[in-house]
Each structure stands twice: as structure tokens, then as C-alpha cells.
Amino acid sequence: MTRMPRKPRPLDRDTGAVRDASLVVIASEDTYAVHAYFSRFRPRRVQFRVLATENGNSSPTHILDRLNAFKAEYDLDDDDQLWYCGDTDHWVAASHLANLVQVIQSCNQAGYQVALSNPCFELWLLLHFFDLPPGVSSCEQISDYLKSNTGGYTKSGGCFAPITSEMVFKAKERAALLDFGTDKIPNSPTTRVYKILDILIRRESITMF
Secondary structure (H helix, E strand, C coil): CCCCCCECCCCCHHHCCCCCCEEEEEEECCCCHHHHHHCCECCCCEEEEEECCCCCCCCHHHHHHHHHHHHHHECCCCCCEEEEEEECHHHHCCCCHHHHHHHHHHHHHHCCEEEEEECCCHHHHHCCCCCCCCCCCCHHHHHHHHHHHCCCEECCCEECCCCCHHHHHHHHHHHHHHCCCCCCCCCCCEECHHHCCHHHHHHCCCCEC
């Protein structure tokens, strides 16, 4: 069987992306929040593409499948990155942990980057505004804190409050301080989403829409 040629890299030139822009593809467990967050960025030398969950297909295996399908469809450059962006949340329960471990191993073998959040992506959003508050550790508590203390938050719309470049750098600093372990699956509240932002720092200053 003849293999179909892969499609060119899907850079959106209407956003002002330059020809040598790096493509950062993020397969997300979330349906809205991750896409809403990365849509705030309009850098010219980096372009984000979020492969969000659809039809409730949010398991680690489904996230990995989306990355594999994207890689098979497009002719990517060496500077492009593919990221698994998931939560630990209930996936570290005894009945799910083995699957998560296997998926992370598969990501490593495929050359995909991994950005896990314990317990959820909402922790990354919270760190733009505050240090991790004492006693706040569950995803429900974090979401409630966002709603009450940042001007509003919903799963479908993300944070209502503006986020500045300075806030992104502060969130990255706070997240790095929480990420003191070396385990591939963090066992305490932390978020490794800050590592996705490193490419922006390497290629240009962080600019927000």
C-alpha cells in the first residue's frame, strides 16, 4: 500500500507567524481551559495548536492517540514540539495508574514532552495570581478559589481576569518552586505546564493577546 504524503505544517499565517516559527502541539485532557489559555498568546515565532478533548475522550490513551494522529498527518520540523498535557486527578487511582504509567512511557519513546498537573490544569491558572494557598489541594478547591478570588472562572471560558506577561513569568516561577520532585508522575500539588512556556522564552519574549 502506498503511503499518503504528510500535509505541510499547519501554521496559521493570519496570526503573523513567521516562516521559521516553531509549532507547539498540545494534546489536552481538558475540553476548553487549555485551549482558552494558550489562545491568549500571539507570538510570531511560536504557534500553539491545542488538540482538546472531544466527546468525553479524555483518558491518557486518548490524549496519546491524538498526538500520534497529528504526527502521522503532518510533516513537522525538528524544532516543533508535541506535548502531552494531562492531570493526575483520578488517573492515579489504583485502577488507572498502570495505564497512565504506560502512556507516559510511550510518550517518552515517541519523543513527546509531558506536562502533568497534580491535581489539574487549574493549578497552573491559579499560580498566575497567587502562591498555592494552604489547605487547597483538590481540583474542586482550586477551581472554587479561582472563581472566588480572581474575578471569575468557568471550565468553558477559563479565567475572566486579564493575564499579563509578568503574571506568566510569576506563574512559571511559582510552579518551578513546587516542582521539587523527580518522579515522572508528581505525587504532590504541582504543575509542569510551565515547561511548555520555555520555548517562548528561548525564541522571544512572552507576549499576550
